[in-house]
Amino acid sequence: MAATLLAAPVAAADSASDQCTFAKTNHKYSGTPWALQRVNLDQLWSESKGRNVKVAVIDTGVDTANPQLTHAVAPSLGANFLPPKDDKGQEIDRGNSKGTTDTVGHGTRVAGIIAARPMKGTGFVGLAPEATIIPIKQNDAEGHGTARTLARAIRHAINVKADVINISQDTANAIPPDEDLHRAVDEALAAKIVVVASAGNDGLGGNVKKTYPASYPGVLAVAASDRNNERAAFSQSGDFVGVAAPGVDMISTVPKGGHCPDNGTSFSAPYVAGVAALIKAKHKDWTPRQIVAQIEQTAERSIAGYDIRVGWGVVDPVRAVTEDDHPIESPHPDAGLTHAEAPTPAKLTLGETPQERTARIATYVAIGVAVLVAGLGGGAVALRDARRRRRGRVGTS
Incomplete structure (x- = not known):
C-alpha cells in the first residue's frame, strides 16, 4: 500500500502568510512569552530540568545554528529520512544526514519549546532546558512527509533510546494511514517511550474527528489552548484528546538565530513533551502510561472531568512535577463534583x-x-x- 501523505505541520491559520517567517538576521524576543509567564519556572526547575532525558523531534529538522539550540541537540543521534527526490522526480533539499538543518523552521521552533537553553537578552527558554533533542528529519521544504518515513523515523528514535517522541504533524484529511505507522507507535510504547502528538488544526466550527497518529491508543494527543485557558478556535476536538497546552502566539527559536511567534497544536505538543521530559528525569522508573496519567491528572480544569475540547484540562507543569507522591495509571475526575446530585424536593401534600x-x-x-x-x-x-x-x-x- 502506498504511504499516506501527511498534512504539513504548519500553523493553525489557513493562509501561509500568517505563519512565522524568518531570515538570516532575526529579531530576538527580549521579554518572557505569556506561555512561560503562567509557570513559576524557579519552582518548576527546583524539581527537574530534564537532565539526561532524550526527546526525539520528528519534523523538518532542527537548526543548531540557533545559539539556544547549539548545545541542546545531539547531532550524533540524528537522522534524515527525506528521499533524494519527490514524487515528481524533483531533487529534494535534504540538508545533512543528521537532521540538523531546517529550511522550513517548524522543527526548530518545536525543539526550542522543549529544550532551548537560557540566553542573556531573552526571556524565552525551553521548559526542560537540560533535556537533549534528537533531530529526526522526515518533512520536506513544504513541510510534507509520508506515513512510511514517519514510521521509519519513530523506529530510529527507538534505536537511539529516546525517552520521549514529539510528533507535530497528522495525516491529511484525518485518513487512517498505512498500518505500519500504527505498529511503529506500538513499538515505541513497548520500548517505554512517551509519545506525544499534536491533535491537529482543523477544529474551526466545532469540527470533531480523529487524527493520526494522535488518536492511536497510548499516544498523548495535545490540543491548543489560548491565554484564557480555553480551546483555541482552530484546535481539533475529539475523544482522543488527552490535554491542551498553550498554542497561540507561541514564541520560539528559528533557524540561524532569534525568535518569532506562531500558532497551532504543533507548538502545544512540544510544551507537553517538555513536561514529560521533566517528569521522566525525576521519576526514571515511571512507565509512559504513568507519565501521561500524571500530566492529565494535574492539568488545570474548568470542569471536574473530561472534555473533548481540551481533554483533562490545560497542562500545569508545576503541579505535574510537585503533586507526584506516587504514580497513577489513569486520570480521574475531581472528587465531589462530577456526580453531584440536585437536592431532592420535599413531597407536596395537600391538607x-x-x-x-x-x-x-x-x-x-x-x-x-x-x-x-x-x-x-x-x-x-x-x-x-x-x-x-x-x-x-x-x-x-
Whole structure:
C-alpha cells in the first residue's frame, strides 16, 4: 500500500502568510512569552530540568545554528529520512544526514519549546532546558512527509533510546494511514517511550474527528489552548484528546538565530513533551502510561472531568512535577463534583397529615402547660406578698 501523505505541520491559520517567517538576521524576543509567564519556572526547575532525558523531534529538522539550540541537540543521534527526490522526480533539499538543518523552521521552533537553553537578552527558554533533542528529519521544504518515513523515523528514535517522541504533524484529511505507522507507535510504547502528538488544526466550527497518529491508543494527543485557558478556535476536538497546552502566539527559536511567534497544536505538543521530559528525569522508573496519567491528572480544569475540547484540562507543569507522591495509571475526575446530585424536593401534600396533626396538638399541650405553670407560680407569689403586707400592718398599729 502506498504511504499516506501527511498534512504539513504548519500553523493553525489557513493562509501561509500568517505563519512565522524568518531570515538570516532575526529579531530576538527580549521579554518572557505569556506561555512561560503562567509557570513559576524557579519552582518548576527546583524539581527537574530534564537532565539526561532524550526527546526525539520528528519534523523538518532542527537548526543548531540557533545559539539556544547549539548545545541542546545531539547531532550524533540524528537522522534524515527525506528521499533524494519527490514524487515528481524533483531533487529534494535534504540538508545533512543528521537532521540538523531546517529550511522550513517548524522543527526548530518545536525543539526550542522543549529544550532551548537560557540566553542573556531573552526571556524565552525551553521548559526542560537540560533535556537533549534528537533531530529526526522526515518533512520536506513544504513541510510534507509520508506515513512510511514517519514510521521509519519513530523506529530510529527507538534505536537511539529516546525517552520521549514529539510528533507535530497528522495525516491529511484525518485518513487512517498505512498500518505500519500504527505498529511503529506500538513499538515505541513497548520500548517505554512517551509519545506525544499534536491533535491537529482543523477544529474551526466545532469540527470533531480523529487524527493520526494522535488518536492511536497510548499516544498523548495535545490540543491548543489560548491565554484564557480555553480551546483555541482552530484546535481539533475529539475523544482522543488527552490535554491542551498553550498554542497561540507561541514564541520560539528559528533557524540561524532569534525568535518569532506562531500558532497551532504543533507548538502545544512540544510544551507537553517538555513536561514529560521533566517528569521522566525525576521519576526514571515511571512507565509512559504513568507519565501521561500524571500530566492529565494535574492539568488545570474548568470542569471536574473530561472534555473533548481540551481533554483533562490545560497542562500545569508545576503541579505535574510537585503533586507526584506516587504514580497513577489513569486520570480521574475531581472528587465531589462530577456526580453531584440536585437536592431532592420535599413531597407536596395537600391538607394536614396525621403526623402534622399530632405535632400540632403536642405543641398546643406544651404551650398550655407552660402557661398554667406560669399562672400558678404567679398566683403563689401574689398570695405570699399579701400575707406579708397584713403582718406588717398588725405589727405597727
